[in-house]
Amino acid sequence: MSQPLRAVLGEDQAIVREGIVAILLRAGIDVAAAVDNAADLVRAAREHRPEVVITDIRMPPGLADDGLRAAQEIRATQPETAVIVLSQFLDASYALDLVGDDPSGVGYLLKEKVASPRVLTDAVERVVARGSALDPDVISALLGRKRPEDPLAALTPKEREVLALMAEGHSNTGISARLFVSVAAVERHVTGIFLKLGLSQTASGQHRRVMAVLRYLGQ
Structure with missing residues (x-):
């Protein structure tokens, strides 16, 4: 039998933290640690080596972008660990900063969306599989x-x-x-998009394709 996924959570609001823990547990995801500040988040990720870290952007000690910076540090030191950042604010620059040069294993969700459990668990599944899960409103x-x-x-x-x-x-x-269309139709649309935007036709891999699009949108 395969072991359940392990998550480490960073969220300074107790009610929100408990709610996210409950969502994860119901989905069969083991919560190895749930902390309320960025420093403890980095330590917990290093100690438990979870498959995914989920964190709010604004956390102690600075209550600015401490959670985002902790997520970036975890990505840099533990590239095998997927990261999902939750934000209360629609700020596309945060998403682009988190993605950096590699969108694999990265999620960025608006916190209000997490009220729907499936949104969070779907994002966890995608990033653990080394895909990406970026909030539609940010895009x-x-x-x-x-x-x-x-x-x-x-x-x-x-x-x-x-x-x-x-x-x-x-x-x-x-x-x-x-979109309820065929895969062949999607492929035709993708080809047309790349041609019209002048994006490299060599960006055939999923990660390279997402990165090409994000780089274009972030210009």
Whole structure:
């Protein structure tokens, strides 16, 4: 029998922390530690070597972006550990800072979404499998940025939908299921998107594809 996934949680609000622990336990995920500050989060991750770390951005001691910086440190020192950051605020720059040069094993969710247990557990499954799970509202914010000359304007409505799902970290098969179209149709849309945005056709791997899109959106 396979061992359950192990998680370490960082959240300074006790009620929220207990709620997330309950969601994880109900999903069969073992919570090795649940701490309320960034320093203890790094220590707990180092001690328990969990498959996933879940953390709020704003935590003691600074109550600024301490949780985000702890997540970045964990990613740098424990690349085998997936990381999901929870944010109370819609700030796309936080997501881009977390992703850095590698979107694999990374999740960024708005905290309000975690009220739906499946959102969190789905994100855990995706990042532990070395995929990415970026909040749709964050991607929408990046897509909606104003640019003097915006190549996104050349995309069809369906291509914009596909682009958003690509940036969230969905595979062609996943996009197909969400949009109720064939995988072949998704592949055609992806090809059209890359051509119109001038993105490298060599970005065929899932991680490279997400990274190419995020780099474009973050410009």
